[in-house]
Amino acid sequence: MVTWIDALARTRRTIAGAISRFIKPGAPRDGGSLEELEETLLLADVPAPLVSKLIQDLDKAYGGLRVSKKEMLQKVLVESLRASDSFSWPVESDPFSVLVVGVNGSGKTTTCAKLAHLAMKQGRNPLLAATDTFRAAGAHQLKLWAETVGCDVVAGAQGADAAAVAYDALDAAMARGRDTVIVDTAGRMHTKEPLMKELQKVRGAMAKRVPGAPRETWIVLDATLGQNAVMQAKVFHEATALTGVIVSKLDGSSKAGFVFSISREMGLPIRFVGLGEKMDELVPFDPDQFVSALMNVEVPTTTT
Numbered sequence: 339m340v341t342w343i344d345a346l347a348r349t350r351r352t353i354a355g356a357i358s359r360f361i362k363p364g365a366p367r368d369g370g371s372l373e374e375l376e377e378t379l380l381l382a383d384v385p386a387p388l389v390s391k392l393i394q395d396l397d398k399a400y401g402g403l404r405v406s407k408k409e410m411l412q413k414v415l416v417e418s419l420r421a422s423d424s425f426s427w428p429v430e431s432d433p434f435s436v437l438v439v440g441v442n443g444s445g446k447t448t449t450c451a452k453l454a455h456l457a458m459k460q461g462r463n464p465l466l467a468a469t470d471t472f473r474a475a476g477a478h479q480l481k482l483w484a485e486t487v488g489c490d491v492v493a494g495a496q497g498a499d500a501a502a503v504a505y506d507a508l509d510a511a512m513a514r515g516r517d518t519v520i521v522d523t524a525g526r527m528h529t530k531e532p533l534m535k536e537l538q539k540v541r542g543a544m545a546k547r548v549p550g551a552p553r554e555t556w557i558v559l560d561a562t563l564g565q566n567a568v569m570q571a572k573v574f575h576e577a578t579a580l581t582g583v584i585v586s587k588l589d590g591s592s593k594a595g596f597v598f599s600i601s602r603e604m605g606l607p608i609r610f611v612g613l614g615e616k617m618d619e620l621v622p623f624d625p626d627q628f629v630s631a632l633m634n635v636e637v638p639t640t641t642t
């Protein structure tokens with residue numbers, strides 16, 4: 339099982355040198371190390387406004403308070419992820435439904451199966467819905483995963499109406515007494531309007547069967563894209579109100595700093611993160627773990 343520390347190795351490699359030089363005891367307080375830190379954080383796609391704030395805060399802290407530089411850095415970073423409070427599956431009389439959206443290849447199908455697995459581990463009774471009726475393999479891939487997870491799937495044939503499949507899935511969940519419905523969707527380019535419109539139809543169909551459905555709309559963002567993933571999220575957010583983010587492929591990313599943009603610029607909570615490809619490698623997002631793993635650098639000792 340991949341850990342936070344493992345998954346963030348690439349991003350940490352980008353920033354480790356600058357951080358360790360910066361937090362080294364006895365390092366000069368300003369000038370070079372602060373500038374280097376600023377540049378390196380930007381390279382890891384930490385958003386520029388956050389970096390400026392960080393540098394300002396650090397500057398101020400040196401003037402007065404004698405906090406350790408590492409603590410200060412850690413505190414400001416965790417603080418900026420405050421929007422991501424922990425998620426718990428609600429208990430309601432109607433099935434609780436989640437619509438999972440995103441571009442092709444971002445990790446939606448895999449993530450839906452992993453979510454079902456997580457939900458089951460927490461005593462939920464989920465049903466998966468395969469509304470990716472665009473590609474022949476769309477439903478097949480989810481069915482294979484669902485078998486491994488031990489969860490059943492409501493799927494449509496290729497070319498079937500995605501909205502009708504979503505409706506049927508909620509209908510089946512009601513009939514079978516399921517408490518959770520996780521709806522996988524076709525990957526769509528955020529620039530293609532008809533597909534974005536289809537999402538509205540899917541939502542409408544869900545609301546017709548269960549008032550207020552879908553209760554959550556989560557976008558899956560591929561962490562290897564860094565800041566470009568934030569752009570995707572913004573366009574999706576305009577087309578269909580998102581309520582949260584799942585960050586996939588954190589393990590392959592060297593630009594995980596973009597995660598800070600999601601909270602700061604979009605105010606969206608990060609719900610889960612993918613730390614690897616396996617079934618149990620989707621975990622709830624944890625700001626403390628995330629920041630600690632980013633800052634898990636060796637501090638060189640001073641020789642003087």
Ligand SMILES: Nc1nc2c(ncn2[C@@H]2O[C@H](COP(=O)(O)OP(=O)(O)O)[C@@H](O)[C@H]2O)c(=O)[nH]1
Pocket residue numbers: 440441442443444445446447448449525586587588589590611612613614615619
């Ligand atoms: N390393 C890694 N790979 C992932 C993760 N999540 C998804 N993937 C891979 O990303 C690829 C695309 O996933 P898929 O679910 O088909 O994406 P979709 O097109 O959005 O449905 C697959 O090869 C997955 O195994 C993750 O957290 N870590």
Ligand SMILES: [Mg+2]
Pocket residue numbers: 446447448470476523524525
């Ligand atoms: Mg898919």
